Amino acid sequence: MKVKDIIEVCRPIWMPGRAYGTYEAELTVLLPTFRRNRDGLFQRALRSILAQPLAAIEIIVIDDASTDGTAETIASAMQADGRISCIRHQVNMGLPAISEFEGYLRSTGQIIGFGFDDFVFEPDGLASLHAIMRAKGSCFVHGEGKMISEENDITLGDARFPHDNLFHHNFLANGAVLVSREAIESVGLYDPHIVLARLCDFDLWRRLRRRFNFEAIPLLVGREYGASRSDSLGNTYPMQYEVINEFMGIDRNKQLVPSAFLERDVLYTPADASYPLRHHIEELKEFFSTKSWFPAHGLRKTENAAEYESAPRRTVAVVGSLTASVALDWIGDPGSPLDFINHVDPEQSIYLTDPVLAKSDLVVFAREIMTPHQQRIIKQCRNLKIPHVYFADDNFPELAKTNRVWAEYNVSRLRNELRSFSGVILSSEKLREYFLREKLHPRLDVIGPIFLQSQLQKCSAAGPLGENEAAYRIATFGGLFRMQNLVHNILPVIRDLPGQVQLFTRDVNSSLGSRSVEHITIPETSSFFRFLKLWARKRPHVVVHPAGRSTNIDYKCESAILISLYLGAVPVVADEQAYRMFDVEDGVEKVSDTPEAWREALIRLQDPVYRAAMLARLRRTCETRFTDDEQRRILDSYLQGLPVLDAHRYASRCRALMGDRREQPQSDFRPGEHGYCQLNRAVEIVGSENLDGISSGNGFLDEVTGGSIVMGWAMTDQHDQCELLLEIDGYCVGSFSANLFRIDLQRAGYGDGRYAFWVKVPDIFRDENAHEVSVKFASSGQHLGRSPMTCVLR
Structure with missing residues (x-):
């Protein structure tokens, strides 16, 4: 069943507002609705958009054949404010993605916002997000949305959490997202297929993430009330979350751009779908079979894999x-x-x-x-x-x-x-x-x-952002076990290079700069894609990968070569096992670990013509060597x-x-090993999917065990997960996520949450000497209660 056929059945009526077409909209907000008039929630959502301090705003309401007085409320609002236009279906459709498409076709703004009838914007939330987007020149920004529920409110879109989380679950509030028309014309709109009826926004964010850099803004944009309502999509539409990723793995952008959207089949089953996906599509067909647009012969059950028309996809x-x-x-x-x-x-x-x-x-x-x-x-x-x-x-x-x-x-x-x-x-x-x-x-x-072509394109569009264009930009992102070599062998060479130099390193407290070298540190992050985004913005010319001294060094792989290409930089590496197969013909400067060799390579790469030739070689190398064939x-x-x-x-x-799941006893919490933070009993009750961050808290750094492991715990007022930083002698040596105990759960008798984390100390600091160890909240820089503490690291 194609989109154009469904629209024909639902017979939309277009009712432009008085001001439609008379001004150039700065922002178009699409607002689909269905039967949210009686309790006043739709009116609140609409008023919150109209109240934004943004005069040239355009609102297109898409009423999916509501029967609760919604039409009268829209008519009254249109009479009072000419910025409101409406599309009204005469027959209920039940697919919000198509409603969004209909509204988009009528939109005139270059920036599109996604309002919903259960999302109430803050007084200036939408306008502020729009202003930031324009100032940054971004194609895709999101702020924060507060999901209101009967138990615990949840913050969606926290700017401190990496967008890598989209590989696991949807953590963005659709009302707190703005997308440029350019981005939509590139990757398409919400997918109207029935599999994605509940998660079409999640799918769009993932597709946009592949092509464009996100901008996460620490701004509360609005509050979402649908989670607590029995008639919301989330509580009425069936969904098997585990099969969604398989469907989202299909490259569908060309079918979802506005020019092709009408031909999209919302019921089709991929020929190689796995049994669980095929089964879920059939379940959804039964659910939608009561809709007027559903074809009379649209149901067909497949119970066994032997009935597949082709071999099912393995997952x-x-x-x-x-x-x-x-x-x-x-x-x-x-x-x-x-x-x-x-x-x-x-x-x-x-x-x-x-x-x-x-x-x-x-x-x-x-x-x-x-x-x-x-x-x-x-x-x-x-x-x-x-x-x-x-x-x-x-x-x-x-x-x-x-x-x-x-x-x-x-x-x-x-x-x-x-x-x-x-x-x-x-x-x-x-x-x-x-x-x-x-x-x-x-x-x-x-x-x-x-090698990912999509990742290279994203990194290439990431910067520079206000850096010194005339400076020779050198980056080094290796582990701390490489820092000693950097300081003793390479830093003196960098300081003697002609002209101005910018040196980008991991987050360290001591300055490595000099009169001719500007030292810039980049915040630590456990997220690889956030790491790429932060470093790519600096647009380094060269990546220096100092020689390492560790028992594991000969077993390392060549990842630094590919990362250098993503950053747009030529790699200069020591002659280690991982790089034995690379040389200048591959776009890699490989040096013997002497100051003279580092100096010669870095001076050669100051020549932009030579550097461009090396980058071209490096790209050919990565495209041919780093494939997914194996x-x-x-x-x-x-x-x-x-x-x-x-x-x-x-x-x-x-x-x-x-x-x-039924028989598994509730186990007591024990600290985890190897730098991973573990959930304790009470946090398991709350649910680890609650990803609210915190900016303050209290707690303790309890001890350093055997000189190699730091243990600690903390309490917070209302949240249960945050980012922490481990510092030794003032150096930030790592960041990690910790699920911290909540004070309200302690009061309810669920324990004290001790030893919420257990994180390793890097080998370089385990030298039998006394060191100052501390753990901080990444967002506020606040120490956990008794830290810092002085201890001997063995």
């Missing part, structure tokens, strides 16, 4: 935080087979992770598989007999020999843990040789990072021959998961 889940490890190796360009991967945050609620497991043919566990959250999901895979593989990009057994943080990854324990795994995927040939020598697993494969081949080899996930197997898994 893969990657479990792991979206650090560089996962982001560089397991994310593909739009439409690529890797774009169908379900990315699972291991610390999310089981009500989000378990359904994804139920529909997965294969699960990849990334990096740190000994954490309690990863262990729980591994146990589920074993119980459900879901094939699973391990991906590692560091040599944890070697690290375990010198750092107790990684003690559980000793050869014996890791070998035993990997017994249930179908195989191991590694990031370097040297790492494969180690696993082979230690007999850690019989099947070992090697992959490299993946990932696809390896995944196909694991999936080949596996039984198809049909109705019986899928239902059996779901039953097993529900039974496990």
Whole structure:
């Protein structure tokens, strides 16, 4: 059933306002509504838009055949204010994405806002967001929206949380988003397909994120009241969240641009859809079958995989935080087979992770598989007999020999843990040789990072933002174990370079600048894509990757080469194992680790013509070497021959998961290892999906255990997750997310939330000397109660 046919059935009536077409709108707000007049919520939403201090605003209301007096309210409002226009359906449609499309066709503004009849804007929220968008020249901005519920209000779109979260769930309030007409004409509008009826906004944000840089604004734009209403889409439309990602992995932009939108089929089933997706489409067809536009012969049930017209798609889940490890190796360009991967945050609620497991043919566990959250999901895979593989990009057994943080990854324990795994995927040939020598697993494969054309385009559009264009810009983003080499071998060379130099480093308190060198630090972040955005804005000419001294150095991969290209910079690397296969013909300056060699390379790269030639070589290298061919081949080899996930197997898994959920006792909280913050009992009750951040709080840095691990806890007034910074001797050595205990839960008798985090100390500081250790709230810079504290790090 095509959009144009549905519109014809619903017979929209266009009623332009008195002022329509008489002025150039600065902002068009699309406002679909259905039966929200009787309780006054629609009127509140409409008045909140009209009250914005923005004269040239245009409002297009799309009334989906309401029968509760909405039409009369709209008519009265149009008579009072000529900026309001209306499209009224004579027959109910029930697909807000099509209503938005109809409104967009009539819009005249270059910036589009998405009002909804349950979203009430702050007095100047929309106008302020619009002004910021214009000032920044952005295509896509969002502020914050407060979701009002009967229990706990939730802040959506917190500017401090990375947009990587969109790989896991929708955390933006659609009313707090503004999009340029240019962006919509590029990636399209809300998808009207029935699978996305509830999450068409989520899908659009993800598609926009692929093409454009977000601007997150710390501004409360409005309040959303639909979550607490029984008649909201979220509480009435069926949805299987776990199959949405598979559908969103289909490259649909060309079908969703305004010029092609009328031909979009809202009922089609992809020929290679997995059984769970096909089943959900059929469930949705039954739900929409009462609509007047639904075709008489639109229902067809498929119970078994054998009835597929073609081979069903196999689904893969990657479990792991979206650090560089996962982001560089397991994310593909739009439409690529890797774009169908379900990315699972291991610390999310089981009500989000378990359904994804139920529909997965294969699960990849990334990096740190000994954490309690990863262990729980591994146990589920074993119980459900879901094939699973391990991906590692560091040599944890070697690290375990010198750092107790990684003690559980000793050869014996890791070998035993990997017994249930179908195989191991590694990031370097040297790492494969180690696993082979230690007999850690019989099947070992090697992959490299993946070049994303879409990511390069985004980074290229990210800056510069007010930097000194005449300066020679040098960046270094390596770990702290490379900082000593930078300071002793490279910094004196940089200070002697001719002309003005800007040096960009990680967030350190001591200045590395001089009379000729401006030292600029960039905030720490655990989000890889936020890291790229922050660093790309500085538009460095060169990335310096100092030599490292660690037990793990020979097992590192070549990711710095690809990251340099994303930043638009030529990489200058030491002659380490990871870069043995690269040279100047590949666009890489590789040097022996001497001041003279660094000086020669950096002086050569001051020539813009030479630099441009090197960048062109670097791009060709990344395009040809960093493909997803190996990932696809390896995944196909694991999936080949596996039984198809049909109705019986899928239902059996779901039953097993529900039974496990009922029988699982409420475990006491224990601190986590390896730098991951764990949920305690009370926060589990609240729900880990509550992502409100905090700007203040109180708590304690309790102790440094054995000189290698920092433990601590904190309480907050009304939130349960935030970003923390670990500082040693004034240097910020890492950032991490912590789920902190809430004071109201303590008062309710759910415990005191001690040891809400447990984070490792970098090896460079474990030198038997006394150091000042502190933990701060990233947003406010406020210390946790008893920090800083002085202790010996061993």
